[in-house]
Amino acid sequence: MTLDDLTEDIEETYESLDDLDVDLDEGTRRELTMLLTALDEDDPEDMLEEAVSMLFQSTVESGKLDFHLRSAYDVTYDEYLSGMTYDEMTGGAQFPQAEQKDERRYQF
Known part of the structure:
Protein backbone atom coordinates (compact mmCIF):
# COMPACT_ATOMS: atom_id res chain seq x y z
CA MET A 1 0.00 0.00 0.00
CA THR A 2 1.15 3.50 -0.73
CA LEU A 3 0.53 7.02 0.43
CA ASP A 4 -1.98 7.41 -2.39
CA ASP A 5 -3.84 4.31 -1.18
CA LEU A 6 -3.93 5.71 2.34
CA THR A 7 -5.19 9.08 1.12
CA GLU A 8 -7.91 7.38 -0.90
CA ASP A 9 -8.99 5.19 2.04
CA ILE A 10 -9.05 8.20 4.37
CA GLU A 11 -11.20 10.19 1.95
CA GLU A 12 -13.63 7.29 1.60
CA THR A 13 -13.84 6.82 5.35
CA TYR A 14 -14.26 10.56 5.92
CA GLU A 15 -17.20 10.67 3.51
CA SER A 16 -18.79 7.61 5.11
CA LEU A 17 -19.01 9.49 8.41
CA ASP A 18 -21.82 11.59 6.91
CA ASP A 19 -24.15 8.69 7.81
CA LEU A 20 -23.14 8.80 11.46
CA ASP A 21 -25.85 9.86 13.92
CA VAL A 22 -23.36 11.89 15.97
CA ASP A 23 -22.42 15.49 15.24
CA LEU A 24 -18.63 15.78 15.25
CA ASP A 25 -16.45 18.86 14.99
CA GLU A 26 -13.89 18.90 12.19
CA GLY A 27 -10.91 17.89 14.33
CA THR A 28 -12.71 14.95 15.93
CA ARG A 29 -14.02 13.83 12.57
CA ARG A 30 -10.50 13.80 11.09
CA GLU A 31 -9.08 11.95 14.09
CA LEU A 32 -11.85 9.36 13.94
CA THR A 33 -11.25 8.97 10.22
CA MET A 34 -7.54 8.32 10.77
CA LEU A 35 -8.22 5.79 13.54
CA LEU A 36 -10.83 3.94 11.50
CA THR A 37 -8.52 3.77 8.50
CA ALA A 38 -5.33 2.85 10.35
CA LEU A 39 -6.98 0.24 12.58
CA ASP A 40 -9.01 -1.17 9.67
CA GLU A 41 -12.22 -0.68 11.61
CA ASP A 42 -15.50 -0.73 9.69
Missing part, protein backbone atom coordinates in the same frame (compact mmCIF):
# COMPACT_ATOMS: atom_id res chain seq x y z
CA ASP A 43 -17.97 0.60 12.23
CA PRO A 44 -17.42 4.15 13.50
CA GLU A 45 -20.04 3.67 16.20
CA ASP A 46 -18.01 0.79 17.68
CA MET A 47 -14.95 3.02 17.64
CA LEU A 48 -16.84 5.81 19.43
CA GLU A 49 -18.11 3.37 22.05
CA GLU A 50 -14.55 2.16 22.60
CA ALA A 51 -13.33 5.75 22.86
CA VAL A 52 -15.90 6.58 25.53
CA SER A 53 -14.93 3.41 27.43
CA MET A 54 -11.25 4.33 27.27
CA LEU A 55 -11.92 7.90 28.39
CA PHE A 56 -14.06 6.65 31.26
CA GLN A 57 -11.41 4.13 32.36
CA SER A 58 -8.59 6.68 32.26
CA THR A 59 -10.73 9.20 34.14
CA VAL A 60 -11.45 6.64 36.86
CA GLU A 61 -7.82 5.46 37.09
CA SER A 62 -6.39 8.98 37.25
CA GLY A 63 -8.78 10.00 40.04
CA LYS A 64 -10.36 12.76 37.97
CA LEU A 65 -13.81 11.20 38.21
CA ASP A 66 -13.64 11.02 42.00
CA PHE A 67 -12.35 14.59 42.14
CA HIS A 68 -15.27 15.92 40.11
CA LEU A 69 -17.84 13.75 41.89
CA ARG A 70 -16.49 14.82 45.30
CA SER A 71 -16.53 18.49 44.23
CA ALA A 72 -20.06 18.43 42.87
CA TYR A 73 -21.83 15.72 44.89
CA ASP A 74 -19.56 15.03 47.90
CA VAL A 75 -19.28 11.33 47.00
CA THR A 76 -16.79 9.13 45.14
CA TYR A 77 -17.42 6.64 42.35
CA ASP A 78 -16.98 3.74 44.81
CA GLU A 79 -19.56 5.29 47.11
CA TYR A 80 -21.94 5.67 44.17
CA LEU A 81 -21.46 2.02 43.15
CA SER A 82 -22.01 0.74 46.67
CA GLY A 83 -24.99 3.01 47.28
CA MET A 84 -23.59 4.38 50.52
CA THR A 85 -20.95 6.80 51.70
CA TYR A 86 -17.75 5.76 53.47
CA ASP A 87 -19.21 7.04 56.74
CA GLU A 88 -22.22 4.79 56.25
CA MET A 89 -19.97 1.84 55.33
CA THR A 90 -17.84 2.20 58.44
CA GLY A 91 -20.68 3.00 60.79
CA GLY A 92 -19.55 6.58 61.30
CA ALA A 93 -22.96 7.87 60.30
CA GLN A 94 -24.63 5.73 62.98
CA PHE A 95 -22.37 6.91 65.78
CA PRO A 96 -21.52 10.53 65.11
CA GLN A 97 -18.93 12.02 67.41
CA ALA A 98 -19.89 14.97 69.52
CA GLU A 99 -18.45 18.17 68.18
CA GLN A 100 -17.28 19.27 71.58
CA LYS A 101 -14.09 17.98 73.11
CA ASP A 102 -14.74 15.19 75.52
CA GLU A 103 -11.43 14.34 77.14
CA ARG A 104 -13.08 11.92 79.55
CA ARG A 105 -13.85 9.35 76.86
CA TYR A 106 -10.21 8.15 76.91
CA GLN A 107 -10.09 7.75 80.67
CA PHE A 108 -10.55 4.38 82.31
